[in-house]
Amino acid sequence: xxxxxxxxxxxxxxxxxxxxxxxxxxxxxxxxxxxxxxxxxxxxxxxxxxxxxxxxxxxxxxxxxxxxxxxxxxxxxxxxxxxxxxxxxxxxxxxxxxxxxxxxxxxxxxxxxxxxxxxxxxxxxxxxxxxxxxxxxxxxxxxxxxxxxxxxxxxxxxxxxxxxxxxxxxxxxxxxxxxxxxxxxxxxxxxxxxxxxxxxxxxxxxxxxxxxxxxxxxxx
Amino acid sequence: xxxxxxxxxxxxxxxxxxxxxxxxxxxxxxxxxxxxxxxxxxxxxxxxxxxxxxxxxxxxxxxxxxxxxxxxxxxxxxxxxxxxxxxxxxxxxxxxxxxxxxxxxxxxxxxxxxxxxxxxxxxxxxxxxxxxxxxxxxxxxxxxxxxxxxxxxxxxxxxxxxxxxxxxxxxxxxxxxxxxxxxxxxxxxxxxxxxxxxxxxxxxxxxxxxxxxxxxxxxxxxxxxxxxxxxxxxxxxxxxxxxxxxxxxxxxxxxxxxxxxxxxxxxxxxxxxxxxxxxxxxxxxxxxxxxxxxxxxxxxxxxxxxxxxxxxxxxxxxxxxxxxxxxxxxxxxxxxxxxxxxxxxxxxxxxxxxx
Numbered sequence: 001x002x003x004x005x006x007x008x009x010x011x012x013x014x015x016x017x018x019x020x021x022x023x024x025x026x027x028x029x030x031x032x033x034x035x036x037x038x039x040x041x042x043x044x045x046x047x048x049x050x051x052x053x054x055x056x057x058x059x060x061x062x063x064x065x066x067x068x069x070x071x072x073x074x075x076x077x078x079x080x081x082x083x084x085x086x087x088x089x090x091x092x093x094x095x096x097x098x099x100x101x102x103x104x105x106x107x108x109x110x111x112x113x114x115x116x117x118x119x120x121x122x123x124x125x126x127x128x129x130x131x132x133x134x135x136x137x138x139x140x141x142x143x144x145x146x147x148x149x150x151x152x153x154x155x156x157x158x159x160x161x162x163x164x165x166x167x168x169x170x171x172x173x174x175x176x177x178x179x180x181x182x183x184x185x186x187x188x189x190x191x192x193x194x195x196x197x198x199x200x201x202x203x204x205x206x207x208x209x210x211x212x213x214x215x216x217x218x219x220x
Numbered sequence: 221x222x223x224x225x226x227x228x229x230x231x232x233x234x235x236x237x238x239x240x241x242x243x244x245x246x247x248x249x250x251x252x253x254x255x256x257x258x259x260x261x262x263x264x265x266x267x268x269x270x271x272x273x274x275x276x277x278x279x280x281x282x283x284x285x286x287x288x289x290x291x292x293x294x295x296x297x298x299x300x301x302x303x304x305x306x307x308x309x310x311x312x313x314x315x316x317x318x319x320x321x322x323x324x325x326x327x328x329x330x331x332x333x334x335x336x337x338x339x340x341x342x343x344x345x346x347x348x349x350x351x352x353x354x355x356x357x358x359x360x361x362x363x364x365x366x367x368x369x370x371x372x373x374x375x376x377x378x379x380x381x382x383x384x385x386x387x388x389x390x391x392x393x394x395x396x397x398x399x400x401x402x403x404x405x406x407x408x409x410x411x412x413x414x415x416x417x418x419x420x421x422x423x424x425x426x427x428x429x430x431x432x433x434x435x436x437x438x439x440x441x442x443x444x445x446x447x448x449x450x451x452x453x454x455x456x457x458x459x460x461x462x463x464x465x466x467x468x469x470x471x472x473x474x475x476x477x478x479x480x481x482x483x484x485x486x487x488x489x490x491x492x493x494x495x496x497x498x499x500x501x502x503x504x505x506x507x508x509x510x511x512x513x514x515x516x517x518x519x520x521x522x523x524x525x526x527x528x529x530x531x532x533x534x535x536x537x538x539x540x541x542x543x544x545x546x547x548x549x550x551x552x553x554x555x556x557x558x559x560x561x562x563x564x565x566x567x568x569x570x571x572x573x574x575x
Contacts, residue, residue, distance in 0.1 A: 013255075014228055014397055045251045045335050046395040072334025072553055074251045102258075131225045131235060131402075132262060163226045163399040 001192055001209065003028060004121045006085065006093045006114060009158070010107070010150060011125035012133045012142050013044065013099020016160040016213075020125060020194055021096035022052050023213050025061050034091040036084075039065035040106050041098035042076035049096045052216055062091075078106060086113035097150065100142065107150035115152060123191065124154045128178045129163045129171065136181040143186065156191040157183055167195075169202045176207065224399040229367045229389060230255035232400050233297070233323055234263070236368035239404050240375040242293040242321070243269035246280040248302060251335040252391035253325035256297040277302040281309030281322075288318035289428040291415030293375055297323035299391075300341050301332060307350035310384060314354035315430025317414075317445070319378035321371065322356070323387040325394040326526075328553030336553025337391030339475060340527035345388045346504040346534070353442050355449050357385040357456065358503040360474040364398035370501070372404045377456060379410050381448055388503060390526060392476045392555065458501035459510055463489070467496030469568050470514045472535045472545075473524040474500050477556065481524050484561035493569045503531070511538035519573025521545040522564050524556055543573060 007024060009017040021037060029035045037056065039049035050069040056062070064082055068075040085093050097107055114120055124143050126133065133139045147153050161175030172195055183190050192209040200212035227235070234256045237245070245260040257273065264271035274280035280296045287294035298306060303324045313320055324345065328338040345358045357377050359370040367389065374385030416426045432438035460478075463485060464470065473481040478499040488495045498514060500507050514521075521543055523532040529547040536545050548564045550556045 014226070014231075044395075046391065072328065072336055074335050100258075127226065129224070129226045131227060131231065132259075134225075163224050164397060166224060166399040 001211070003031070003092060005089065005091075005117070005119040006095060006121075008095045008097060008107070008114075008120060008122045008152065009125055010097040010104050010122065010146050010154075011099065012127070012130055012139075013103065014130055015099070015125040015127040015133070016162065016194070017099070017125045018047065018049050018096055019213055019216055020158060020160060021049055021094045022216055023194075023211075025056070025094050026059060028092050028094065029059055029061055032092045036062045036064060036091045036093040038082060038085055038093060038095045039063065039069060040078065040082070040095055041069075041103060042066070042078065042106055043098035043100070043103040045074060047216070082110070086110060086117065089117070101145035101149035104146040104150035107152060111151035120155075121191065122152045122155045123158050124156070124188070125158045125160050126179060126182060128161045128175045135178055136185050139182055140185060154186070154188055157186070157188050159190055159193040162196065167199065169199050172199070172203060173206065224401050226397055227364055227400045228255055228395060228397050229361070229364045230325065230394040231259045232364045232367040233371050233387060233389075234259035235402060236371035236404055237295050237321065237375070238263060238267065238269070239402060240293060240372045240406050241409065242295050242375065243267070244287045244292060244294040245270070246272050246274050246283040246294070246296050247298065248274055248277045248280050250299045250302045252327055252337070252394050253297050253299045253323065255394070256323060256325075277305035278309065281306040281313075284320050284322075285309060285313055285316070285318060285428075288313065288320045289316070289416045291412035291417060293321070293379075293409070295321040295323065297325065299325050299327045300329050300338070303341065303344070310356065311350035311352050311354065312430045313384050314356070315352065316428045317382040318428060319382050320384050321374050321378055321387070322384055323389065326388065326390045328551070334553045335391065337393075337476060337555065338526050338551070338553055339390055339477065340530065340551065341388065342503065342525070342527060342530035345386055346506070349386070354445065355383070355504055357381070357383065357452065357505075358388050359385060360388050360501060360503050361393060362475050362478050362499065364393075364396065364400050366501075367393060368400055368402065368404060372406055376407050379412075381452055388475070390476050453505040456502060457505050457507050457509070459507035460497075460499040460501060461510060462497040462499065464496035464498065464514065466494050467514070468518055469493070469495040469520050469522065469565060470518040471495065471497045471522045471524055471561070471565075472500070472511070472531060473497060474503060474531065477524045477526055480556055480558055481561055483558040484565060487558065487562050488565045491566075493565055495565050500531070506534045506538065508538040511535055512540070515539040515542045519543060520568040520571070522548055522561070522568060524548045524561055526555060527551055
């Protein structure tokens with residue numbers, strides 16, 4: 001996929017935003033020198049972009065995150081450095097936004113600068129195996145809530161339908177209909193479908209714009 | 221069978237409660253269990269249920285008391301410091317013999333502690349939970365599927381024995397995502413002739429109360445309650461035995477600790493060390509019998525805990541201290557690593573039960 005200067009990832013919590021953000025950052029780094037990942041999640045206490053700090057450092061990817069992420073306190077704060085996303089127009093950035101409208105609320109602060117520059121994609125991460133977004137209509141409900149809170153309308157959809165380790169190629173194929181319905185009802189394109197690298201090869205010729213994901217390290 | 225969905229442990233508890241017929245949730249947000257409340261806030265209005273964010277944990281548990289009195293299924297959830305606040309209400313529920321489901325997604329302590337996972341509320345949950353002679357049924361899930369299954373089971377047991385069932389999970393269990401089937405078996409709810417549902421001028425008033433004016437009567441209520449607890453100890457124990465057939469070393473671990481322990485066991489078995497696991501699923505009633513039986517076969521027990529060592533006391537009691545019981549632990553929000561457990565297994569294997 002072609003990258004805009006800023007790629008914003010938002011969606012229902014647990015839809016897979018952070019994993020996609022981490023993977024996209026490494027793809028970006030292959031093309032651009034100055035790559036930044038912004039962990040804007042102020043909602044989720046565990047499993048954060050910050051968990052990949054070491055890998056980012058090795059690859060020369062800059063991470064901007066709350067100094068309290070992954071710590072023992074629950075402080076919904078973001079560092080002032082976050083403004084460099086819009087100030088430094090030489091960087092290519094991935095913005096990992098917290099789940100649901102509560103997570104998207106922080107985006108509102110940066111929305112005017114992002115929209116003024118206009119060089120961005122605002123992607124909705126869709127997982128139809130999540131119980132509160134099983135179909136297009138329920139996903140649209142979440143999308144509208146996020147747009148209201150984040151003050152930026154979506155420009156595209158990422159279909160990340162999976163049920164964790166039990167995901168089969170069939171899981172993804174059968175989700176395409178729902179993703180296409182979502183695309184039809186919202187008028188937004190499916191910019192990519194993301195799947196675990198384990199099943200990538202068996203789907204490569206069946207689904208357009210397929211993108212393989214490596215999973216972040218798990219505790220167990 | 222319906223398709224599986226991908227859920228966080230906290231969400232699985234909330235949805236399973238709805239499947240079990242719970243239409244009343246009262247809570248107050250605290251990490252790492254807030255998704256239970258958030259999920260209920262979204263779902264309850266759509267199914268004619270009641271989600272209420274109370275002004276405090278104390279208010280929430282007393283709202284639970286109110287709905288439980290009417291015989292309807294009701295729940296609250298919190299994390300460690302919040303459960304301490306609910307303590308008085310838990311004791312009142314026990315005193316009034318009211319069924320309820322309470323969830324504790326534990327975090328590090330004591331005090332305000334931190335938001336990372338812990339199992340250090342084991343004593344609090346299994347030895348009463350507040351003042352007075354009482355027990356709660358304590359269920360310890362070790363997967364997101366079990367978070368759902370045990371929630372339904374907890375409601376069933378609470379109604380059957382007129383007492384509180386507690387789901388004792390930890391932050392990792394609450395936050396981790398796994399595939400879940402919500403095709404859950406719900407037993408029919410028993411009759412509740414004691415419930416305060418209005419007399420319709422056809423019966424005497426029902427009263428739910430934990431105050432007794434006469435000490436002899438209060439003693440009798442305590443005796444009767446403990447007779448009921450005895451039935452539970454005899455009939456409701458749940459546990460999992462893993463690779464215990466030929467084991468010479470037995471690990472005791474519940475919840476998240478048991479998952480890490482299984483990884484360590486796999487590694488130890490590759491080295492030819494005969495080690496197995498007993499995983500209590502009910503922490504109260506504690507699975508005394510399998511530990512007692514294991515003491516005939518194994519030379520060492522190892523208790524793996526996310527605490528300074530709490531369940532280890534029940535393992536020692538169950539085995540009547542006939543074998544050494546070692547502790548492998550982390551505290552304050554840290555999780556023991558498989559390597560740390562493996563080291564303890566190798567050490568025990570070398571010593572062969574000698575202290």
